[in-house]
Amino acid sequence: MSALPLHCPHHEAGRCGSCTLLPTPLTTQLARKQEAVAARLADHVPSVAWQPPRGSAPWGFRNKAKLVVGGTAAEPTLGIRDEQGRGVDLRTCGLYPPDLLPVFDRLARFVTRAALPPYDLARRRGELKHLVLTRSAASELMLRIVLRSEAPLPRVEEHLPGLLADLPRLRVVSANLHPAHAAVLAGPTEIPLTEATLLGMPMGPVTLRLGPDGFFQTNTEVAEALYARATGWLMESGARTVADLYCGVGGFALHAAHAGLEAVGVEISADAVRAAESAAGDLPARFVCADAADPASVTAAAGEVDAVLVNPPRRGLGADLVAALAAGTQRTLVYSSCNPATLARDLAGLTGWRVTRAQLFDMFPHTEHAEVLVELRPARLSA
Numbered sequence: 493m494s495a496l497p498l499h500c501p502h503h504e505a506g507r508c509g510s511c512t513l514l515p516t517p518l519t520t521q522l523a524r525k526q527e528a529v530a531a532r533l534a535d536h537v538p539s540v541a542w543q544p545p546r547g548s549a550p551w552g553f554r555n556k557a558k559l560v561v562g563g564t565a566a567e568p569t570l571g572i573r574d575e576q577g578r579g580v581d582l583r584t585c586g587l588y589p590p591d592l593l594p595v596f597d598r599l600a601r602f603v604t605r606a607a608l609p610p611y612d613l614a615r616r617r618g619e620l621k622h623l624v625l626t627r628s629a630a631s632e633l634m635l636r637i638v639l640r641s642e643a644p645l646p647r648v649e650e651h652l653p654g655l656l657a658d659l660p661r662l663r664v665v666s667a668n669l670h671p672a673h674a675a676v677l678a679g680p681t682e683i684p685l686t687e688a689t690l691l692g693m694p695m696g697p698v699t700l701r702l703g704p705d706g707f708f709q710t711n712t713e714v715a716e717a718l719y720a721r722a723t724g725w726l727m728e729s730g731a732r733t734v735a736d737l738y739c740g741v742g743g744f745a746l747h748a749a750h751a752g753l754e755a756v757g758v759e760i761s762a763d764a765v766r767a768a769e770s771a772a773g774d775l776p777a778r779f780v781c782a783d784a785a786d787p788a789s790v791t792a793a794a795g796e797v798d799a800v801l802v803n804p805p806r807r808g809l810g811a812d813l814v815a816a817l818a819a820g821t822q823r824t825l826v827y828s829s830c831n832p833a834t835l836a837r838d839l840a841g842l843t844g845w846r847v848t849r850a851q852l853f854d855m856f857p858h859t860e861h862a863e864v865l866v867e868l869r870p871a872r873l874s875a
């Protein structure tokens with residue numbers, strides 16, 4: 493990992509402020525992040541429990557580009573908006589794998605050929621809001637075209653064959669209709685434009701499947717390490733069955749199932765559950781669409797299990813789930829958190845459990861964000 497200051501022309505020119513920790517060298521960023529999370533969790537995680545942090549590559553690690561389209565149809569910008577609402581082109585952002593640059597250029601050409609006027613935030617005019625591009629580790633692509641209305645769809649459909657010919661690795665394309673003037677990425681209606689509706693995402697020993705909507709860990713290499721570590725801890729606990737709560741498209745459950753555990757995933761998004769089911773194949777994993785914050789729904793979905801793994805959104809676990817887990821009789825709990833503040837709150841409620849191992853995963857280099865994995869064992873066994 494480089495100990496040299498990192499340079500980004502967009503950051504240095506003040507065009508983009510997303511990577512708040514630049515130009516700090518990655519080794520320094522990681523050491524500071526480790527110190528910060530250890531301090532934040534000091535009441536719950538003993539210092540001996542910390543394993544060395546898992547770092548990231550400095551550049552090229554993002555598997556998803558969420559591109560705001562600005563400028564004009566003839567000269568679109570793909571990137572972000574500045575404070576005045578004008579488009580800022582970030583096609584050369586270093587967070588994306590370099591092989592996406594020619595893809596971005598082809599997308600810009602598609603916008604021009606299909607005469608898709610970018611949405612003008614101030615005037616509330618125009619049609620094309622965002623292009624969301626996902627790249628698998630096998631370099632296959634999924635594109636989501638976010639439009640204000642159906643009006644430009646015929647032009648999108650007319651020019652799509654040309655785009656698919658230009659980009660032979662483009663497997664999945666959808667149009668998303670997002671009529672509201674709201675600061676969210678996409679709207680409620682998804683229109684598939686290709687026969688395939690899911691992109692295969694190879695991750696270590698399994699291939700996850702992902703639709704245009706829904707959560708996916710954005711740093712493929714670090715996510716692979718996270719899934720492998722969690723699976724290792726589950727296996728070492730001697731568990732044979734595991735419930736993966738807030739399972740998304742099944743990353744933890746499918747890795748655990750590949751290692752021989754019987755897994756059940758619980759997730760609120762029906763699309764994510766369908767994607768996880770389609771990725772499971774012959775693995776001993778099943779997926780249930782239910783509210784993971786509701787202990788009764790979790791018990792109905794998963795029954796009695798030896799281990800529970802949770803990976804909630806930033807808000808953390810609900811109080812009811814924390815209370816139910818605190819009273820649980822599992823061999824182990826594994827908690828993967830993207831928010832040390834809610835992790836600290838939830839660990840405080842998990843009375844009867846004790847953190848035995850913890851590790852920081854640098855899923856979001858150059859930002860303050862930290863992904864932390866902790867292993868808990870019943871306090872009576874591990875004291």
Ligand SMILES: C[S@@+](CC[C@H](N)C(=O)[O-])C[C@H]1O[C@@H](n2cnc3c(N)ncnc32)[C@H](O)[C@@H]1O
Pocket residue numbers: 707708709737738739740741742743744758759760761764782783784785803804805806
């Ligand atoms: C941080 S993501 C984790 C996804 C997955 N574990 C992974 O590694 O890709 C959180 C997931 O929780 C889901 N979710 C949010 N609220 C939920 C709830 N009440 N019950 C079940 N799942 C929920 C979201 O749809 C999202 O897929």
